[in-house]
Amino acid sequence: MNVATSLLRVFVLPWLVIALLAAGCGDGKTSTTPSNTSTPTSENWSSVVAPGGQSSRSFTVNSSGTIAVTLTAAGATLGLGVGLPRVTGGGCRLGVSVNTAAGSSPQISTAADAGQYCVQVYDLGTLRDPVEFAMKIDHP
Amino acid sequence: MRFAALLPILAALCTACGDKTPTSPSSTTPSLATERFDDILNVRESKFYAFSVGSNGTTSINLASLSPIDRPGTIVATLEIGWGKTVKDDAGTVIGCTLSKVVQTTPALTAQITDTLVPASDYCANIADVDRVIGLRAPANFSMRITHP
Numbered sequence: 001m002n003v004a005t006s007l008l009r010v011f012v013l014p015w016l017v018i019a020l021l022a023a024g025c026g027d028g029k030t031s032t033t034p035s036n037t038s039t040p041t042s043e044n045w046s047s048v049v050a051p052g053g054q055s056s057r058s059f060t061v062n063s064s065g066t067i068a069v070t071l072t073a074a075g076a077t078l079g080l081g082v083g084l085p086r087v088t089g090g091g092c093r094l095g096v097s098v099n100t101a102a103g104s105s106p107q108i109s110t111a112a113d114a115g116q117y118c119v120q121v122y123d124l125g126t127l128r129d130p131v132e133f134a135m136k137i138d139h140p
Numbered sequence: 141m142r143f144a145a146l147l148p149i150l151a152a153l154c155t156a157c158g159d160k161t162p163t164s165p166s167s168t169t170p171s172l173a174t175e176r177f178d179d180i181l182n183v184r185e186s187k188f189y190a191f192s193v194g195s196n197g198t199t200s201i202n203l204a205s206l207s208p209i210d211r212p213g214t215i216v217a218t219l220e221i222g223w224g225k226t227v228k229d230d231a232g233t234v235i236g237c238t239l240s241k242v243v244q245t246t247p248a249l250t251a252q253i254t255d256t257l258v259p260a261s262d263y264c265a266n267i268a269d270v271d272r273v274i275g276l277r278a279p280a281n282f283s284m285r286i287t288h289p
Contacts, residue, residue, distance in 0.1 A: 081213065081214060083204065083249075093207060093281060094213065095205045095214065095247045110248075110249055111250050112249035115285065122213070
């Protein structure tokens with residue numbers, strides 16, 4: 001064992017160990033942003049709307065974001081809307097609505113706060129027989 | 141020997157590490173309540189709804205829906221919504237709403253008004269059909285959401 005190795009072992013190595021230990025400390029103060037996101041949810045719904053009738057379904061938006069509704073299948077052009085569920089009884093108080101045929105891209109895409117919502121499909125006064133429909137609802 | 145002398149320092153450094161005790165995030169956010177104000181608004185009419193703010197925090201008011209009385213769908217119209225202080229008679233019954241803030245808006249699913257209402261007290265949300273050109277042409281169902289501490 002030469003002199004240089006001895007010096008390294010006696011003087012340098014302990015301080016190197018101390019430095020490494022000290023560097024390992026101090027990460028407990030890292031600030032983090034509270035997570036406040038919710039997993040995007042996709043719901044599928046299919047039902048029937050009768051002549052002069054309407055059909056609605058409620059869903060919950062867990063955080064602010066975009067509600068996208070796609071009428072994916074329908075035997076006729078129908079009314080499609082998004083709104084708030086009625087406080088009493090069933091049904092929907094619509095805030096946004098369109099008259100639409102089925103398609104592959106959202107017919108309604110609207111910003112929304114967290115809360116309870118509903119979608120509604122309704123006859124525009126053109127149906128003579130009940131019509132089946134299907135839709136996809138994407139929301140936070 | 142010299143390394144042995146450093147052992148207490150090493151021990152102290154090791155015990156200084158590892159402060160990973162989980163702590164609960166501090167939260168002073170008050171719990172929020174959401175109230176619904178659903179009614180029918182006639183042409184050139186106004187209506188108000190009283191609510192109580194329990195603590196300091198953000199109150200939001202949202203005109204979410206405006207729909208026909210006699211059929212499904214929505215109405216495109218601009219209405220005035222706002223908030224203010226309730227007016228009470230000698231018996232403590234709410235008889236009016238003195239407005240502090242108003243905005244003209246169309247329905248949306250996000251809040252049109254977001255304000256801090258202080259002090260914690262009784263307030264009111266108001267809706268009014270004020271514009272003959274872009275307002276209501278016929279009576280309409282409306283739905284408002286009031287979220288407050």
